[in-house]
Amino acid sequence: MSSPSMLKTDALNVLRCITRELRYAKPQSSPRNLLAFQYLMKQYRQNQVTQEQVCRAQNGLLHNAQTYLCLLRSTRECEALRTEYSHSERTVQESARLVGLELPKVPPTE
Template structure:
């Protein structure tokens, strides 16, 4: 944030690095939101141990056939 504020465009100067910093800040924002999304997906689908067939079917949206015993 300090670097971004330091290179703001003012009436007295036109800073070439302004567009570079805008791109850098947008890239970093995209990285952070992607990292949060990855963590949420990983928590939902990874490292929960063995799942039953019913849990797996529910996770992907399938329905199991009923066993008429």
């Protein structure tokens, strides 16, 4: 079982990474203005461990935060791949020329 200080460190790292991903998703606005960030901060504050209170759901919160981070990263990377490779398909001749080859001439049919 993880120690409470280890969980706190992991939770802060995940929160920082989520904030970074939100900045990538919406570069024109501050993450503090986004509803997703506000909800996330509310959840982190509600489930933080204090000396007077022990949160049983902290492991669940950390798992949910890591899952959300994975979703944000995967979405960003998928969009980057889609924009990079979404060009129209090349013809066989264009593909051959791209690698420095020429297709043989097809004799006319009679």
